[in-house]
Amino acid sequence: MVARNNERTSMVGGGYYNQNSSLQALVAEECGGLVSPDxxxxxxxxxxxxxxxxxSNSVLMLRRAIESCPEDASITIVFNDTPANDYNSLSATMDRLLREPDKKNPRKIYPLMAPQSYYQQVVPDDFVDIGFSTASLHWIARLQPAGGNLLPSDADISAEVLADILHFLRTRYRELRSGGLLLLSFPVDGELSLKCAYPSIFQCLTDLAVEKVISKEAASKFRLPFHFRTPEEISQALQAVKGxxxxxxxxxxxVTHPAFLQFQSTFADSPSGTPDAKALDAYCKAISGGxxxxIGNTVVDTARLFRGASSSTETSSAEEIRSRMAEKLQQRLRxxxxxxTSLGNKYVFLKLRKI
Known part of the structure; x- marks a missing residue:
């Protein structure tokens, strides 16, 4: 059996993910709205x-869920992510947004942090009433180079993603109380997608290799660390845990990306159908930032794993690599x-109850 508890990849911290995840925010808030008062x-x-x-997206989601809780309830919230996550930023976000002292929330809220991969058990058995996971279950543990156990290029992805989600679900099963809920949302295979931007990502990595920010091997070895499941793959997973x-x-x-909708509105009535240059620049910047x-940290991890004699990866900081990536990707998108092409994703929403 493949160990999946060594995942160390995280989203870019320092407020960067908070500022560049507007698509995920829409999904998180809708997921939180699936909780009813009863x-x-x-x-x-x-x-x-x-x-x-x-x-920031957790707060949007959890605020919706908390509104369904009794006003005299004491609510414990467990915030879980990998040890590499920016917990200083998370703490500041919780303090600034979740408590909102000006709104006089009568409920008592107790936030906790659990810095472990969700492929591990992160809380005791029978501890959680309602669990959530949004915009993260498409990540594949062994496509992340920080884990040290990379998936071979010829491996069966379908088998791998099934193993990942079953491991996740069965670990959550232990943590949920009897009758507890698990609310999930993640991008899946569909006509609406982000794929129109993928060529620019790989061209951007080639640019970084030419400039010796990363090695040529790192640019060629990089793999997007996620897989959008098909309806058949989701059905297979649900069938496996039906008991x-x-x-x-x-x-x-x-769910269409908000940046695309904003950009589209600037040239929808243009006789030539040509976008305004400033609007296009802003759109490219938003998508590059997203x-x-x-994946900025995954690019850094790949660069460090596949160092080359001619690259400056040894001396370039992670921040420098990410900064150059954002700049080059914006240029390539432009x-x-x-x-x-419409940009966004199809998302599946699942509300599961522990039997």
Whole structure:
């Protein structure tokens, strides 16, 4: 059996992910809205967010869930992410947004942090009433070079993603109380996607290799660390855990990236159909920032794993690599015609109840 508890990749911290995850924010908030008041009874309620990153999207999601809890409830919130996560930023986000002292929330809220991979058990058995995970379960543990156990290039991805999600679900099963809920949302295979920007990502890495920011080997070895599951792969996973979880809700939704909608509005009425240059620059910057926030650390990990004699990776800081990536990716997007394609993702929403 492949060990999956050595995952160390995280989203880019320092407020960067918070500022560059508007697509994920829409999904997180909708996921939080799936909790109803009759599912949040009791004087003490425990919520857990598996894959919280810096927390701004978690707060949007959890605020919706907390509104369904009794006003006299004491609510424990477990914020979980890998040890590499920026917990200083997460703490500041919680302090600034979750408590909101001016709004006089009568509920008592107790935030906790669990710095472990969600492929490990992160809280005791029968501890959580409602667990969440949004925009993170498409990540594949063994496509992340920091883990030290890279998936071979010829491996069966379908088998790997099934093993990942079953490991996640069965670990959560132990942590949930009887009748507890698990609310999941993650991008899946669909017509609406981010793929129109992928060529620019790999061209950007080639640019970094030419400039000796990373090695040529790192540029050629880099793999996007996620996989968008098909409906068949999701059904297979749900069938495998049918004795442990009841499916309460299961639906898909196309979510267009807010930056694309804003950009599209600037030239929709243009007779020539040509976008305004400033609007296109802003759009490219937003999408470059979004991808850098998501995979910037994976690029750094790949650069460090595949060092080359002619690269400056030994002396370049992670911040320098990410900064150059964001700049080069923005330039590559600007030169491409990716803007002609709607950009976003299809997301699956799952509401599961522990049997």
């Amino acid at each position: 599912e949040c009874q009791g004087g003490s309620i425990t919520l857990a967010d598996y894959g919280c990153s810096e927390g 442990e979880f009841e499916v309460v809700e299961h639906f898909d939704r196309d 991808f850098t926030a998501i 030169k491409s015609d990716f803007w002609r």
